[in-house]
Amino acid sequence: MLKVGVLGAGTMGSIHAQFLAQIPEVQLIGITALPASEADPLASALGIQRYDSAEDLLADPKIDAVVIATPTPTHVPLITAAAQAGKHVFCEKPLARYLEDGQRAIESCEKAGVALMIGHVVRFFPDYERIKEAIDQGAIGKPAILRFSRVGPFPRTGVKNWYADPEASGGVILDLMLHDIDTLRWYCGDILRVYAHSLTGRTQMERDYALVTMRMASGAIAHLEASWSHPGGFRTSVEIAGDGGLLRADSRESAPIQIERWVTEGGRGGVALPESPLAESPYLIELRHWVDHILHGTPLRVTPEDALKALEAGLAAMQSAKTGQVVSLARGGVA
Amino acid sequence: MKIAILSFAHMHAHSYAHSLLQLPDAELAAVWDEDAERGQAMAQQFSARFVPDLDALLKEEDIAGVIVTAANADHRDLVISAAQAGKHILCEKPIATTIADAQAMIDAADAAGVKLMTAFPVRYSPPTRRVYERVRAGEIGQVLGAKCTNHGSMPGGWFTDKEKAGGGAVMDHTVHVADLLRWMLEDEVVEVYAEIGNLIYPDIHIDDCGLLSMRFASGVFATLDTSWSRPPIFPTWGDVTMEIVGQDGVLILDAFRQNVEVYSQTQNRIYWAHWGSNMDLGMIADFVRIIREDAPVPITGYDGLKAMEIALAAYRSAEEGKPVSLPLT
Numbered sequence: 001m002l003k004v005g006v007l008g009a010g011t012m013g014s015i016h017a018q019f020l021a022q023i024p025e026v027q028l029i030g031i032t033a034l035p036a037s038e039a040d041p042l043a044s045a046l047g048i049q050r051y052d053s054a055e056d057l058l059a060d061p062k063i064d065a066v067v068i069a070t071p072t073p074t075h076v077p078l079i080t081a082a083a084q085a086g087k088h089v090f091c092e093k094p095l096a097r098y099l100e101d102g103q104r105a106i107e108s109c110e111k112a113g114v115a116l117m118i119g120h121v122v123r124f125f126p127d128y129e130r131i132k133e134a135i136d137q138g139a140i141g142k143p144a145i146l147r148f149s150r151v152g153p154f155p156r157t158g159v160k161n162w163y164a165d166p167e168a169s170g171g172v173i174l175d176l177m178l179h180d181i182d183t184l185r186w187y188c189g190d191i192l193r194v195y196a197h198s199l200t201g202r203t204q205m206e207r208d209y210a211l212v213t214m215r216m217a218s219g220a221i222a223h224l225e226a227s228w229s230h231p232g233g234f235r236t237s238v239e240i241a242g243d244g245g246l247l248r249a250d251s252r253e254s255a256p257i258q259i260e261r262w263v264t265e266g267g268r269g270g271v272a273l274p275e276s277p278l279a280e281s282p283y284l285i286e287l288r289h290w291v292d293h294i295l296h297g298t299p300l301r302v303t304p305e306d307a308l309k310a311l312e313a314g315l316a317a318m319q320s321a322k323t324g325q326v327v328s329l330a331r332g333g334v335a
Numbered sequence: 336m337k338i339a340i341l342s343f344a345h346m347h348a349h350s351y352a353h354s355l356l357q358l359p360d361a362e363l364a365a366v367w368d369e370d371a372e373r374g375q376a377m378a379q380q381f382s383a384r385f386v387p388d389l390d391a392l393l394k395e396e397d398i399a400g401v402i403v404t405a406a407n408a409d410h411r412d413l414v415i416s417a418a419q420a421g422k423h424i425l426c427e428k429p430i431a432t433t434i435a436d437a438q439a440m441i442d443a444a445d446a447a448g449v450k451l452m453t454a455f456p457v458r459y460s461p462p463t464r465r466v467y468e469r470v471r472a473g474e475i476g477q478v479l480g481a482k483c484t485n486h487g488s489m490p491g492g493w494f495t496d497k498e499k500a501g502g503g504a505v506m507d508h509t510v511h512v513a514d515l516l517r518w519m520l521e522d523e524v525v526e527v528y529a530e531i532g533n534l535i536y537p538d539i540h541i542d543d544c545g546l547l548s549m550r551f552a553s554g555v556f557a558t559l560d561t562s563w564s565r566p567p568i569f570p571t572w573g574d575v576t577m578e579i580v581g582q583d584g585v586l587i588l589d590a591f592r593q594n595v596e597v598y599s600q601t602q603n604r605i606y607w608a609h610w611g612s613n614m615d616l617g618m619i620a621d622f623v624r625i626i627r628e629d630a631p632v633p634i635t636g637y638d639g640l641k642a643m644e645i646a647l648a649a650y651r652s653a654e655e656g657k658p659v660s661l662p663l664t
Contacts, residue, residue: 144534145544145562149482195528195658197548197556199479209580211482211558213530213546221530221546223560225482229580241544241564243535324550326528326657 002026002291005063005087007054007078009033009042011157012092012119013069019284020067021046025291032057034070034159054078058085065089065115065294067287071162072097072169079105083112090290092119093182094174094314095307097167102311106304117290117300118307120182124282124289127249128183131238134247135187141244143188143218148180149225152234154206164205171200172208173321174314177226181214181317182302182310184224187240190217191313193328198321199229212317224317233273251276336623337364337398341389341413342405343377344369344493345427347454347615351402352381354619361623367392369405389413393420400626402454402619403427406499407506411436414451418443423450425622429510429646430639432501434663437643441636452622452632453639455514457575457590459617463515466577466588470519475581478520481557482580483512487573489563495539502650503541505531508561509646511575514638516549516557519579523641526550528658529649535564547649548658570596571607 004026006017013033020028030049033039043050051057058066058081065088068078076096082089089109095118096102109116122128135143155163155175163169170178173196185191191214198210209229214222237250255274292298316327338361340348355363363383368374371387378385386392393401393416400423403413410431417424424444430453431437444451457463470478485508493499500506517523528548535543545561565573575590593611625632644663652659 142534144532145546145560145564147560193656195530195548197480197550197558202554203479203582207582209480211480211548211556213528213548213558215530219532219534221532221534221544223482223546223558227580229479230585232585241535241562241566243537245566246564246569324526324658 002295003029003062003064004067005029005051005057005060006031006067006069007057008069009039010069010159011155013067014042015283016067016069016287017042017046019281019287022284023288023291025295029060029063030057054081058082058087063087068092071159072174076101076105079116080108083108083114086112086114088115088294090117090119090287093307094118094170094178094311095304096311097170097174099308099312099315102308106308109304115290115294116304117293118302118304119286120179120302120307120310121282121286122179122183123186123301124286126278126282127251127254128238131240131247131249132187135240135242139245140240140242140247143220143240143242145241146184146188146220146222147237147239148184148222149235149237150176150180151225151227151230151236152176154208154228156206166200166205170314170318171198171205171210172226172228173198173200173210173212173317174311176228177210177212177224177317178310178314180224180226181313182306184214184222185306185309185313188216188218188220188222190309191215191329192217193326193330194313194316194320195326196317196321198318200318200321210317210321214313336361336400336627338362338623339365339367339392339398339401340377341401341403341417342368342409343373344406344409345404346490347427348377348402348404350615351404351619352377354613354616356381357616358620358623360627361619364398365392365395369409389416393417393422399423400425400622402622406493407501408432408499411440414440415443418447418449418451421447421449423626425452425454425619426636426639427454428639429501429506429643430636431643432506434640434644434647437636437640441640444636450625450632451636452625453634453636453642454618455511455634455638455642456614456618457511457515458518458634459621460590460614461612462588462593463575463590466579466586467519469586470579474584475579475586476583478555478579478581480555480580481516482578483516483557484560484574484576485509485512486560486565487563488565488567488569489536489539489543495541497541502646503533503539504543504561504563505529505545505547505649506646507563509545509547509559509649510639510642512559512577513549513642513645514634515577516551517638517641520551520553520555522551522553522555524549524645524661525552526658526660527645527648527652529652531649531653535562545649547645549645570605571609
């Protein structure tokens, strides 16, 4: 039995708390948030303790492990504090806002001998898993050119609108594209160099948009798009051409349900919403994987080193977009 | 109006010939080809005369215009000869393989007072033109960026011969979308970065993958995937797509999406039967119109040169490993 506390009761904190409550090997102990009162509805709904502060939660000896789902700038201080308190850690991506901080967080967990997993949840999405299997089985030969897209509405739910501050969130590259950067590495290995264009600093952050080129050590070429500039709803797509074939996936094309509703009051048109239900949420599978790792030693599908490498490439893209220059990751990467 | 086709080396010549057959006010009068056997076969297929001697064909006074569909590197000599003979010219894209060749062609046409039009048929695709109109009307506000593709299948033949084609997938597939962006944005590319590789067909020894990033003078950025990444099993030859992000919205174009999916057990194949309008017919009709009306050329030799320059800049960028400024020096 793993006794878990959750730090943060925003969008992701709520999702994680609800799924943790469904894992038989987990006893969900409590939750905290800033302001602390935000955690109240969740704590009472799940019948768990509400802590007044992260310090209180981390100081509770009952708790074996924590899930960190707070704004990015707090990730490293909380990971480090959790490690020092001897708690295993699951932390939302990105691992950190800066590379050295991320390195430091990993080292603190290694030193304390606690597990660390970063929430690169796309590795647990079945469509992305099928793609990985197809590649590994040689269905399309050696990947040559890869295209990833992740487009969605700006996350307005954050405390103090922190996503709109690139210094805090890293904008659309560290929030959205980071998923695909990690997936790209999962499929294709190491990234050699990065070139990027983005709207960061040129428009309001709520409309951030980036188009990034990456060259892989394998020789493959990758194109990544991330956008808060599309008003048409969340969607993702992948296309990979190899020397033996091509595969394509598009979340809108594969959504088995479209709901179209008449909008009666004042509107002419209706709204269409795609839905793709699964028996088990990838977020649940992700958390169970983390729990299995801690309790049974199952190897992590996404290691702290993977999270650090994805962060490095994301930061390189941000730097390239800012300077207009190619950023090479071959020699130690970027700060 | 009598039109001649100079060379069937480029497969688009077939479609242009078909278009001429459909136009009431034009005819395919003569064919010349550096490959006499091919030229004769094509002339027969399209009920035209095969003229083995280029100079003789160009001396025929009733031929008003020529369509040059030779291999890319052969455009220059044919266009200059046709211009000097006083013929109006529609030249297949890319206009040439070097800036010097393209400039010489433009200069020859100017000196002779003939029209030189670059064949960018996608401008005549009705979905593409609608997007152009919407962008120009400001329907998505100020344009900020664009994600584009011009994927294709590996064409083989002279397209993979650097001498004849001037390059592989990047040379073949940069210019259409580069031209569409210049047209829609009324702006010029000032910087190009590219990653290029021979990653899909190791035996062709020329680039089959290309990914360009462009920056326009206004600050708009755009990417373009030029790869020959559609395998032979894919149900169609390729695509032209543009996803244009503006201040007030996004416009998404998949220019050849008007298809019926066919799963043929009897023919043992899956294909997309295109039911969208024939853009080649629109372009050939316009070429005939500008000759007849003595109207300005809608897509000039200069447009051809500027689009090709972006492909050349991409190769230079890949070679130097850094962004390259335009115009090229």
